[in-house]
Each structure stands twice: as structure tokens, then as C-alpha cells.
Amino acid sequence: MKRFLFFFYQWVIFVPLFLLLTLTTALLVMTMAPLFGDRFWGYYPPKWWSRFTCWLALSFVKTSGRENLNPKQSYIFVANHQGAFDIFVTYGFLNQNIKWMQKQSLRKIPFVGFASEKAGHVFVDKTNSATRAASIRKAKEQIANGVSMVIFPEGARTHNGQMGNFKRGAYHIAFDMKLPIVPLTINGPFDVLKRGTLQLNPSKMELIIHEPIPTAGLEESDIPELIVRTRTIIHDALWEKYK
Secondary structure: OOOHHHHHHHHHHHHHHHHHHHHHHHHHHHHHHHHHHHHHOOOHHHHHHHHHHHHOOOOOOEOOOHOOOOOOOOOEEEOOOOOHHHHHHHHHOOOEEEEEEEEHHHHOOOOOOHHHHHEEEEEEEOHHHHHHHHHHHHHHHHHOOOOEEEOOOOOOOOOOOOOOEEEEEOOOOHHHOOOEEEEEEEOOOOOOOOOOOOOOOOOOEEEEEOOOOOOOOOHHHHHHHHHHHHHHHHHHHHOHHHH
């Protein structure tokens, strides 16, 4: 009976309200960001869209470590990628003005893709080395005056809840711009909505904000060690079932 009731709730209440919230947020960003800038309109409407999505999914978020951040400082955030709700957890509860590095395919989503572009998010074009370099240059242009970038170094959502290998892109941006890297551990989204399924499963989620790691003074040869260090920090704070 409980499973049936939630199935009813998901498709009769959650999905219509989520679609309405998504369309409203996208239209708001598409209209206001070009007129008044994406610093406010590219962040605050999606932030509350993300919070309401978590609450509508009956999945509440515990956050720790916000005291580690300075809202006037720009950072490169690197996080594990458990599922689609990673976006909602981070956007909604990090409390830091952020832009995203996103897959090029997301640009094709009606309304959302165009709104993401107007919000200042960066679509990564991996067609060739020139397009990848252009994506990196655009990402760097978005990071200034307290605006930060969130990147999933794994590149894709996990299939089993466990972390994959980290790619170097985020670390090169941080190194080139001398920005601190902040590891984020995300727990729970894998249980809420697994990759390859549309069935929601209400569950608690957690966002752990670790201490920033300075990159000023590092050499490019230090990047592999930095990748290992941040991945270890993120991994050690995972719930046991994800390790």
C-alpha cells in the first residue's frame, strides 16, 4: 500500500508540480537574466527551484561545513556524482553563487537548456581539442567576484553508488586561475533516483562542504597529487554503503 501511495504521489502530484516549477524557473531566467544580468537571476530562481524539488520529493537535506566558505571568494567545487539529485542538493543548499560545467547534450532540453545558457552555465563541447579549450575559456570567464564553478570530475553519474576516477579539467582551471578547490561529498541522491530509472525513492540526503585547498604556489606537476587528495577527502566522508 505504501509503495502504491507514493507511486500515485509521484506521478499525480510530484511530476506535474516539478514540471510547472521547472518551466516557471526557466522562463524567469530566460526573461530576466539577459535584462538584468545572470549574477542574481541565474542563481536565486534555480536555487529555490532546487530546494522545492528536494522537498517535493520528500527528501530532506542535511548540510555541514558552510562555515568553511567565504561568500566573496570564488572557488572551484569538485563533487562526487551519485545521481540527478546532486544538482538539486548542491544548487539548493550550498549557499554559494555558482555556475555549472554541463554536458553539451543538456543544451537540447527544451527551455532548461536555453535558460542554463542565459544563466551563464558552460556546456562542454568535447568534439575536438579546440572546442574543449573554448569550453574551458568560457568557464574561466564566468568565475569572478564570488561566483564559483561546480564540476563533477567523474564526468558521469555512478551506476552503483561508488565513486569513479577523477578527470583533470577542474584542477587545471583551479591551477590556472589560482583558485581554491573545495571538495564536496554528496550522500543520498543515488538512493533517491538511481541512474536509468524514473522511480523516486524518498530518502535523506547530505551535503558536506570540506575545507578549501589553496592552489596558489602549486606547480602543474602537483595536479595528480591534488586529484588524489581531494578524491580521498570526498571518499572518506561517504556513507559506508557507498565506499
